[in-house]
Amino acid sequence: MxxxxxLMQGLLVAAQxxxxxxxxxxxxxxxxxxxLPGIGPALTVALLLPVTYKLDPAGSLIxxxxxxxxxxxxxxxxxxxxxxxxxxxxxxxxxxxxxxxxAGRGGPALATAAIGSxxxxxxxxxxxxxxxxxxxxxxLVFGPREYFxxxxxxxxxxxxxxxxxxxxxxxxxxxxxTLAMIGIDQLSGQxxxxxxxxxxxxxxxxxxxxxxxxxIGETLYIAAQGDRxxxxxxxxxxxxxxxxxxxxxxxxxxxxxxxxxxPIGAMPAGGAEIGTFLSYAxxxxxTKHPEEFGNGAIEGVAGPEAANNASAAGTLxxxxxxxxxxxxxxxxxxxxxxxxxxxxxxxxxxxxxxxVWGLIASLLIANLMLLVLNLPLIGLWxxxxxxxxxxxxxxxxxxxxxxxxxxxxxxxxxxMLLAFGxxxxxxxxxxxxxxxVVVGLILGPLAEQQLRRALAISQGDxxxxxxxxxxxxxxxxxxxxxxxxxxxxxxxxxLVLSQLAASED
Amino acid sequence: MEAGDKDREETVESAQGALGLRAKAILPSLNVQRRxxxxxxxxxxxxxxxxxLASILAGAMALPALAADYKIIAPANPGGGWDQTARxxxxxxxxxxxxxxVQVVNVPGAGGTIGLAQFASQDKGNPGSLIVGGYxxxxxxxxxxSPVTLKDVTPIARLTGEYEAIVVPASSxxxxxxxxxxxxxKDPGAVSWxxxxxxxxxxxxVGLIAKAAGxxxxxxxxxxxxxxxxxxxxxxxxxxxxxxxxxxxxxxxVKAGTLRLLAVSSEERLEGIDAPTIKESGLDVVVQNxxxxxxxxxxxxxxxxxxxxxxxxxxxxxxxxxxxxxxxWQDTYLAGNAFDEQLxxxxxxxxxxxxxxxxxx
Numbered sequence: 001m002x003x004x005x006x007l008m009q010g011l012l013v014a015a016q017x018x019x020x021x022x023x024x025x026x027x028x029x030x031x032x033x034x035x036l037p038g039i040g041p042a043l044t045v046a047l048l049l050p051v052t053y054k055l056d057p058a059g060s061l062i063x064x065x066x067x068x069x070x071x072x073x074x075x076x077x078x079x080x081x082x083x084x085x086x087x088x089x090x091x092x093x094x095x096x097x098x099x100x101x102x103a104g105r106g107g108p109a110l111a112t113a114a115i116g117s118x119x120x121x122x123x124x125x126x127x128x129x130x131x132x133x134x135x136x137x138x139x140l141v142f143g144p145r146e147y148f149x150x151x152x153x154x155x156x157x158x159x160x161x162x163x164x165x166x167x168x169x170x171x172x173x174x175x176x177x178t179l180a181m182i183g184i185d186q187l188s189g190q191x192x193x194x195x196x197x198x199x200x201x202x203x204x205x206x207x208x209x210x211x212x213x214x215x216i217g218e219t220l221y222i223a224a225q226g227d228r229x230x231x232x233x234x235x236x237x238x239x240x241x242x243x244x245x246x247x248x249x250x251x252x253x254x255x256x257x258x259x260x261x262x263p264i265g266a267m268p269a270g271g272a273e274i275g276t277f278l279s280y281a282x283x284x285x286x287t288k289h290p291e292e293f294g295n296g297a298i299e300g301v302a303g304p305e306a307a308n309n310a311s312a313a314g315t316l317x318x319x320x321x322x323x324x325x326x327x328x329x330x331x332x333x334x335x336x337x338x339x340x341x342x343x344x345x346x347x348x349x350x351x352x353x354x355x356v357w358g359l360i361a362s363l364l365i366a367n368l369m370l371l372v373l374n375l376p377l378i379g380l381w382x383x384x385x386x387x388x389x390x391x392x393x394x395x396x397x398x399x400x401x402x403x404x405x406x407x408x409x410x411x412x413x414x415x416m417l418l419a420f421g422x423x424x425x426x427x428x429x430x431x432x433x434x435x436x437v438v439v440g441l442i443l444g445p446l447a448e449q450q451l452r453r454a455l456a457i458s459q460g461d462x463x464x465x466x467x468x469x470x471x472x473x474x475x476x477x478x479x480x481x482x483x484x485x486x487x488x489x490x491x492x493x494x495l496v497l498s499q500l501a502a503s504e505d
Numbered sequence: 506m507e508a509g510d511k512d513r514e515e516t517v518e519s520a521q522g523a524l525g526l527r528a529k530a531i532l533p534s535l536n537v538q539r540r541x542x543x544x545x546x547x548x549x550x551x552x553x554x555x556x557x558l559a560s561i562l563a564g565a566m567a568l569p570a571l572a573a574d575y576k577i578i579a580p581a582n583p584g585g586g587w588d589q590t591a592r593x594x595x596x597x598x599x600x601x602x603x604x605x606x607v608q609v610v611n612v613p614g615a616g617g618t619i620g621l622a623q624f625a626s627q628d629k630g631n632p633g634s635l636i637v638g639g640y641x642x643x644x645x646x647x648x649x650x651s652p653v654t655l656k657d658v659t660p661i662a663r664l665t666g667e668y669e670a671i672v673v674p675a676s677s678x679x680x681x682x683x684x685x686x687x688x689x690x691k692d693p694g695a696v697s698w699x700x701x702x703x704x705x706x707x708x709x710x711v712g713l714i715a716k717a718a719g720x721x722x723x724x725x726x727x728x729x730x731x732x733x734x735x736x737x738x739x740x741x742x743x744x745x746x747x748x749x750x751x752x753x754x755x756x757x758x759v760k761a762g763t764l765r766l767l768a769v770s771s772e773e774r775l776e777g778i779d780a781p782t783i784k785e786s787g788l789d790v791v792v793q794n795x796x797x798x799x800x801x802x803x804x805x806x807x808x809x810x811x812x813x814x815x816x817x818x819x820x821x822x823x824x825x826x827x828x829x830x831x832x833x834w835q836d837t838y839l840a841g842n843a844f845d846e847q848l849x850x851x852x853x854x855x856x857x858x859x860x861x862x863x864x865x866x
Contacts, residue, residue, distance in 0.1 A: 139738070140738060140741050140742040141742065142742070143739060143742055143744035144739075144744065184615060184649065185703075186702065186703065186729055186730075186731060187703060187728075187729050188703055188729075188864070189648045189649075189702065189703030189704040189708075189729070189864055190648070190864075191649060198615065198618070198619055198622055198651075199619070201615035201618070201619065201649060202613070202615050202619065268735060268737075268738035318738070322737065322738070322741065322758070348757075453728050456697065456726060456728055457697045457726070457728060457744065457745060459694050459695070459726070
């Protein structure tokens with residue numbers, strides 16, 4: 001049988017009524033869990049694992065697939081409506097999505113996220129089916145020095161999202177980088193900046209920082225303004241659905257987001273967040289409506305959301321082809337495979353094609369089901385914004401706190417949530433952008449570890465960083481992204497550029 | 506959240522049982538209160554409120570009964586080895602009727618030392634609390650200078666174990682373990698080893714190999730990854746000279762021929778694995794990454810014996826053996842004094858090698 005026949009057979013298995021029911025349960029649970037900040041898809045799958053002992057392998061994998069995609073999707077809803085990212089991969093969605101929601105365009109924002117996730121999920125799942133063995137070879141070329149070059153590129157491009165004051169943007173970034181140093185250093189096992197507090201040994205949780213900075217900081221800011229608050233939240237302006245212009249502006253970002261997210265998700269040390277950062281930066285550079293960036297540009301939701309879901313499918317590439325789980329959820333899915341005596345790895349496609357294609361087919365089904373489930377709900381979700389402001393923000397505060405406690409039941413974590421919330425508030429007052437802090441916390445450790453690994457392997461020879469064509473290419477792109485704007489500015493076009501770099505917060 | 510629901514159902518059931526018992530005791534007094542309240546306020550409003558309060562009170566009183574028969578702390582994130590061990594114990598205990606109600610709680614962080622510290626302080630004297638741990642925890646306690654050690658809990662038994670495997674990519678010039686050791690002796694820095702976290706079992710094993718080969722363990726070039734999985738990518742991509750982790754992490758790649766298995770860290774050759782031991786190549790190194798279960802501190806001898814009996818029932822059960830087989834874990838059950846001795850020996854040996862590697866002062 002060839003690939004296509006296997007896929008068709010898999011679709012037949014996944015389309016059985018019982019399996020469709022499992023997919024529906026999985027998708028619903030996944031979305032619900034993704035909406036809650038803190039409780040990630042990993043914990044849900046872990047809780048579900050014992051139940052699936054009694055299901056057949058196909059049924060349980062289908063349910064896992066539903067939870068996985070549902071969780072990835074659910075995070076965007078709270079990001080857009082409440083500025084409370086459910087998980088780290090939907091942090092970027094909050095930047096433009098929440099601005100759109102406040103301008104009465106929450107409907108189109110949710111719709112472009114849902115349809116973008118569907119399109120990205122569809123393309124990426126098909127890519128998983130047809131090019132996984134090839135992609136994984138490319139991904140293995142990436143060693144520490146290539147990853148380091150990729151991180152440099154991410155730093156440079158994402159810094160375009162830092163607003164018009166470079167100094168303020170960099171200050172925020174370095175706050176994030178400092179926070180990233182806290183905890184046990186992975187390469188030497190030694191604790192840094194933890195001041196003997198055991199709770200700090202594991203570093204600062206990204207979701208805690210993001211929820212605190214975005215949700216708590218904002219709540220304090222709004223509350224402090226009292227009645228003087230200028231921005232009226234408008235629940236619905238115009239249609240709840242996407243209009244022709246929205247479609248026209250969304251489809252390219254969807255495709256670009258997919259193209260960025262899938263390969264980065266497939267890299268063993270890529271991670272879903274990096275793809276969303278790069279996609280956001282790309283959209284900001286390519287848009288025809290630069291003035292809207294920072295005030296609710298639909299491209300800034302469409303691209304990152306597509307990248308987020310595409311990288312979710314990308315994660316399955318190393319899992320299925322190498323048996324290499326790159327996320328916590330993938331690690332638990334691996335445990336799920338093992339309970340049926342399957343060892344994911346290079347032989348899985350050859351020894352258990354039915355199951356692999358069943359999983360890929362069920363991902364397609366889960367993807368479709370998510371769209372069917374979520375599009376009609378958009379009208380309902382948007383009503384959330386008609387809740388009077390004091391109630392809405394009190395709700396956000398409660399929600400953010402519950403999510404944090406749910407993820408890590410410790411008083412210290414709660415204290416950190418409040419402290420970072422205050423920091424977010426103070427930074428807002430003085431006009432420092434928030435996003436670079438979170439970016440620093442995510443990218444900082446990745447860049448540092450990869451740099452140190454590269455230097456350790458080469459025994460301190462710094463030229464190793466430019467000793468591979470991939471690394472050189474990535475560094476050159478990064479240099480171009482850094483230098484070209486400077487040249488343009490020097491030639492007197494600075495005005496246009498500062499408009500391009502309109503504040504995002 | 507079906508598993509959650511299932512757990513909850515069972516909890517609710519047992520809670521109802523408890524409530525039923527308590528309700529009988531509470532009802533007469535409740536009736537009296539109610540009558541009194543009705544006399545005071547004929548409209549029934551306050552009476553209702555009192556009834557409501559009383560039922561909350563009854564619920565609160567029944568709360569201790571809501572707690573599981575066993576609560577197992579997995580001091581790691583969902584998905585890892587300790588989490589899987591805890592959840593497997595949960596499944597088997599419930600399936601075998603050893604305990605009708607088992608909960609798993611994840612307290613991740615710092616090689617398990619955060620969960621351990623919380624367990625030692627909050628669960629003191631509670632015979633229904635257990636914690637999963639292992640050899641990695643022994644190293645983490647030392648490197649993190651954890652104030653709480655395994656002496657502060659009641660170790661019950663070693664349950665499972667896995668031996669270390671040393672692999673190289675298929676394209677590597679190293680054909681045998683001897684080749685690798687020769688290269689290590691010649692220039693320790695030029696041989697880079699990818700493995701799990703710094704100070705963990707993999708790191709310790711490399712330190713022991715270096716020491717046995719007469720190389721200063723401080724000079725080893727160990728590249729720490731967050732786990733065997735992430736290290737695997739670096740090994741497959743030939744970014745490093747060699748890889749070291751539990752055999753299970755490499756098994757499928759070895760079978761597919763993309764990795765070459767040079768040696769395993771067991772005492773004798775392992776059944777079904779075609780590789781010599783490190784010992785055969787003349788280096789006296791045996792390392793096993795074991796996992797254990799411990800009970801809370803401050804238990805009486807009877808309580809300790811009860812937990813021991815339950816764990817013995819667990820490991821002797823057919824479904825536990827079945828689970829070990831599907832997960833590829835070795836049964837290394839060891840309890841009582843023999844385990845205490847082994848543990849003490851492991852702790853002092855680990856401390857020694859971590860000092861020589863330079864991770865612990």
